[in-house]
Amino acid sequence: MxxxxxxxxxxxxxxxxxxxxxxxxxxxxxxxxxxxxxxxxxxxxxxxxxxxxxxxxxxxxxxxxxxxxxxxETVHHHLLKLELATAARAAGAHAELEVRGPAGTWRADVLATHPTGDWQIALEAQISPITRQDIITRTQLMNSDSVSAIWFTDRKRPPWLGHVPSARVSLHDEHGLLVTDALAKFTKGSWQSGPQTPAATFLKWIFTGQVVPHHRRAPVTAPLREWHTVWTAPRYVQDEAAHLAEAQRQLHERREAEQQRRDERLRAAQEHDRRRFGTDRSDDHQAAIDALMRRQAALEKPVYDFIRRATGSAPYIDEDPAPEFATGLPVYIGQRPYGVVCPVASRIPAARTDLASLVIFVASRRERDRIAAQTRPDQRIVVLSATRVRLQTDLAQSRNDARVTAAS
Structure with missing residues (x-):
């Protein structure tokens, strides 16, 4: 047919x-x-x-x-193409069915063209199953010929929906072809569902630039699904950018304040060492702290990769050691603490109960043995290779706890 x-x-x-x-x-x-x-x-x-x-x-x-x-091709597919062509014409575009690309590498179900030829948009009716990668590849082929693509389906949850410019539609007796899932608006720090609208209106907004495809960065609020690409008004894109910029600014200020407090604690510890042990011991203590920080920094990527593989979630690793985590780097999944990177063994007893439910990540078996001597017997400790970087000698590692203890 x-x-x-x-x-x-x-x-x-x-x-x-x-x-x-x-x-x-x-x-x-x-x-x-x-x-x-x-x-x-x-x-x-x-x-x-x-x-x-x-x-x-x-x-x-x-x-x-x-x-x-x-x-x-099925009747179902053809009827959806007809509805898309009708909607495109109602939106002010010239619409032609089953148009091949210049090199014959793709064929548009409906090719919508601006009356003066300023743009061309392929309107694709996708009913049959297709992989996410295949639909991305087909989209890229059209884009390479300066033709945008929008994929339409009446299926509930195809795996590609939202990974390319797309929309879910349904056919209504009263309103004709209706776009039910596509539009979104940014408000109160997240993306929320936009209105359902007739396909002709939806396409007119696209043709006139009133809505654009946008790769969102902020979270979504239900019932909006977590699509990577949403259709939205340009002002909402600007609102998201401003919100994220402000959030980044506040994060930077918090980190600067945390760094300042950390520097003040370090200066106080150095002064304490100078008074108690003299300059040489203070210098040794500072060297031990620097070695600990290098070890923690070297483990950040291995820890991130380990948790991503184990849980499927992207963790957040704090950049600053926290006293309540035995001077280790806290690791979070969402808002929940998940683990700690390279805590100081001598400071674990004070935090033993809080650390019991977390995963402790260390850089060597020697460090694991020192920490295991201070934790509960069932504490989970994972040794990760920091790409075998020599952060410090085994002798320096074995003396680390004694040196850091002087700061307490």
């Missing part, structure tokens, strides 16, 4: 148009004797004009046709 064919004298004819797109009516090719000289635009095989029991006009291949993609 197809809605477009090639007439030997008139050129391309369209079954869904009253004048076939060439100034002739359906009766001139349907049941004509002799048969109208029609052929498939895809494979070149002879085609006939037909009418379904419900009055739908279409073209069908004559017997003996070769394998052809147009012949395998």
């Amino acid at each position: 197809a809605f477009r064919a090639l007439h030997a004298q008139w050129g391309t004819v369209f079954a869904h148009l009253a004048d076939l797109g060439c100034g002739h009516d359906w009766a001139t090719i349907w049941r004509a004797r002799p048969p109208a000289p029609l052929s498939c635009v895809e494979c070149g095989h002879t085609m006939y004009a037909k009418t379904s029991h419900h009055g739908l006009h279409f073209f069908a291949h004559a017997p003996g046709a070769p394998h052809c993609a147009l012949a395998e």
Whole structure:
């Protein structure tokens, strides 16, 4: 079944148009004797004009046709293409069905074109299953020819929805083709569901730039699904950018304040060492602290990768050691503490209860043994290789606790 064919004298004819797109009516090719000289635009095989029991006009291949993609398309798919073409025309665009790309590497279900040719957008009706990667690749092929693509489906949760510019639609008796999932607005720090709207209105907003596809960065609020790409007004894109910039500024201020407090604690510890042990011991203590910080920094990526593989979630690793985590780096999944990187063994007893439910990450078996001597017997301790970087010698590691203890 197809809605477009090639007439030997008139050129391309369209079954869904009253004048076939060439100034002739359906009766001139349907049941004509002799048969109208029609052929498939895809494979070149002879085609006939037909009418379904419900009055739908279409073209069908004559017997003996070769394998052809147009012949395998379903009525459901064709009807959705017709609805998209109708909506595109109502939105002010020229719409043509089943258009091949310049190099023949892609074919648009409906190609919507600006009246003056300023842009072209492929409107794709995707009913059958397709992988996320395949649909991304097909989108990129169209983009390489300066043609944007929007994918439409009436399926509930195809795996590609929201990974490319897309929308979920449904057919209503009163409103026709309705876009039910696509639009979003940014408010109160998150993306929320936008209104349902007729497909013609949705396309008009797109054609006029009133809504744009946007790769969101902020979280979503239910019932909006966690789509990577949403359709939204440009002002909401700006609102998200301003919100994230402000959040980043506040985070930077907090980190600067934390760094200042950390520097003050370090200066106090150094002064304590100078008074208690003299300059040489203070210098040794500072060297031990520096070695601990290098070890913690070297483990950040291995810890991130380990947790991502183990849980499927992206952790947040704090940049600053925390006293309540035995001077280790706290690790969070969402708002929940998950683990700690390289805590100081001598400071674990004071935090033993709080650390019991967390995973402790260390850089060597020697460090694991020192920490295990201070934790509960069932404490989980994971040794991760920091790409075998020599952060310090084993002797310096074994003396680390004694040196750091002097700061307490």
